[in-house]
Amino acid sequence: MNNFLKQINNIGTLTLSRRGEVLYSNNLAKKYLYQFEVISNTVLQGGTNFCLNDYPSEINSFSYRDQYVVFIHPMDKLVRLQKEKASLKEVRQELNEVINSSFDGIVISDENGVIIHQNPSYEKITGLSVKDCVGRSLRELEEEGIIDNSATLKALKENKGVTITQKINTGTMVLVSAVPIRNRHGEIKKVVNNVRDLTLLNQLQQEIEQLEKQKKEIDKELKMLKKQKNPKLSIIAQSKSMKEVINRSLRVADIDSSVLIQGASGVGKEKILELIHHNSVRKSHSLIRINCGALPENLLESELFGYESGAFTGANKKGKVGLLEAADKGTVFLDEIGEMPSSLQVKLLRVLQEHKVTRIGGTKETSINIRVVAATHRNLVKLIEEGKFREDLYYRLNVIPIQIPSLKDRREDIIPLIYHFLHVINQKYGIHRRISPEALDMFKYYDWPGNVRELENFVERISLMTATTEIGMEDVRKELQGNDALQTAADKTKIKSPPVKPLKNSLANYESQIIKESLGKHDSIRKTALALEVDQSTLVRKMKRYGIEK
Incomplete structure (x- = not known):
């Protein structure tokens, strides 16, 4: 018997004495060494067929002469298969829950075009119930006119995924995308259809278009309100000093006195001019701008005062109306008044005193009704001391002075201005840029010698040159090459981040x-x-x- 047992290797074998002592065990049985006591006791008590609770195995025993022979049959493979079966069942249940919870309709068919599953959303979208579809061939549904064409049949025929529009006999129009599911040999075993209601999408598209139309109308109305009802909103001002400038400008708008706007280049003198004009009684008449420093003396004179026929070589035969005369009942803006030649200063002073203008080469005086707003970035008092500007003209222009502070003296306005410029740039170029908090800090530290104009140009440049949505410190540094002052401002805001650990x-x-x-x-x-x-x-x-x- 012992020689026979030694030849068995596929199951555990052992022999016990009548007192339960282990006389022999093969290698497989020795894996159950910690269960020998339980096996021995059960066999001595007459057990011939039993199982172990702590380990999946089946035990058989019989008496042979003066000993017991025990066979141990491992059942771990069966248990593993049972666990895999349970796991697959759980995965299938979860997959069904995912499919059934989808907002889109999902229909699954086999390789013959027979529907084997559809989720609840499909019935909500199309009105076709499980009873109408599951178990039926899509070709039958086509022939009966329930659907006009089948994405599944098309996918099976073309051996690839397809997307079609499909009309249901319930009146619903849907978009169907059919995707073949293949086995490891590349054969189509199932087709999964994703169904989306085009009726709802078309309705949403119409609603979006309607909302966009309303938004444009609201934006247009807001712009009109800003100009007509709340002029303060037309200029970005958060600082106390700039708010005072705006309030002062609005107070003098209805007064017909001359205004002298002073401030560094780029602070926004023309914005204040527009604010004054559009809120004055002259707003329905012309606003004529003249840059006194952009034209040579003889050309500036002819532009301002006009000329008669034949006044000088090259003159128009019909003569020309000067800008001062053309601005009758409106506002004249004399920009860079400090650059006006002395000879023209005398003639301008006479116009301001007598409200009359005489064309070059003419003798007839023409009465004009204008309001003069002048602007300069230069120190006119100093120019008077140097003999470059007439004192009497200065007092004629400086009836109501308005001093616009530089951007470095009103840093509270920098961030609001940046957001305003970003909004304008995003709309103009169809982009969506924003600036990181660190980059915004850098903008605040810089003095902006070019004032608002420099800030606007820099924001536009960096917005267009940056490839990502958010403008960060690195993007700012790329645009700072050659600008030591801006680089210094960037260094002030440099944040030392702790090293990143793997x-x-x-x-x-x-x-x-x-x-x-x-x-x-x-x-x-x-x-x-x-x-x-x-x-x-x-x-x-x-x-x-x-x-x-x-």
């Missing part, structure tokens, strides 16, 4: 900390493993890796 190290440190804390809360490694929901062997291995002792 993700693997960070995760390991966190895992080690969790294990240490859990071990401190439980009195054994087994209980700690249960609490952490890991195998005990896994926990022991990780403790060894991190040098953790219990």
Whole structure:
């Protein structure tokens, strides 16, 4: 018998004495060594066919002469298959839940075009129930006119995914995308259809277009309100000093006195001019702008006062109306008044005193009714001392002075101006740029010698040159080449971030900390493993890796 048992290797075999002592066991049986006592006791008590509770196996025993022969049949493969079956069942259930919870309609058919599943959304979209479709061939549905054409049949015929529009006999129009599902040999076994209601999409598109139309109308109305009802909104001002400038400008708008606007280049003198004109009684008449420093003396004179026929060589035969005369009942803006030649200053003074103008080469005086607003970035008092500007003209122009502060003296306006320029640029070029907080800080630290004009140009340049949506410090630095002052401002806002640790190290440190804390809360490694929901062997291995002792 012992020689026979030694030849058995596919099941566990052992022999017991009448007192339960193990006389022989093969290698497979020795894996059950910790269960020998249970097996022995059960056999001595007359058990011939039984199973072990703690390990999947079936035990058979019989008496032979003065000993017991025991066979152990392992059942771990069966258990594994049962677990895999249960796992597959769970996955299938989860997949069905995902399909059935989809907002889009989903229809699945086999390789013959027979519908085997549809989710609830499909019935909501098309009005076709499970009873109408499942188990039926899509070709039948086509022939009966329930659907006008089938994406599944088209996908099977063309051996590839397709997308079509499909009309249901319930009146619904849908977009159907059919995707073949293949086995490992490349053969189509199923076709999954994603169905979306075009009726709803068309309705949403119409609603979006209607909302966009309303938005444009509202934007147009807001612009009109800004100009007509709330002129303060037409100029970006957060600082107290700039708000005072706006309020002063609005107060003098209805007064017909001359205004002298002073401030550095780029501070927004023309914005204040427009604010004054559009809120004055002259707003329905002309606003004529003249840059006194842009034209040579003889040309500036002819532009201002006009000329008669034949006044000089090259003159128009019909003569020409001067800008001062053309601005009758309106507003004349004399920009860079400090650059006006002395000879013209005398003639301008006479116009302001007598409200009459005489064309070059003419003798007839023409009465004009104009309001003069002048502007300069130069110190006119100093020019008077140097003999470059007439004192009497200065007092005629400086009836109501308005001094616009430089941008460096009203830094509260920088960020609102940036957001305003970004909004304009995004709309103009169809982009969507924003500036990071760090970059905004850099803008605040810079003095902006070119004032608002420099800020606007820089925001436009960096918005167009940056490839990403958000403008960061690196983008700013790229545009600062050659500008030491801006670079200094950028350096002031440079944030020293702590070095980034590798993700693997960070995760390991966190895992080690969790294990240490859990071990401190439980009195054994087994209980700690249960609490952490890991195998005990896994926990022991990780403790060894991190040098953790219990």
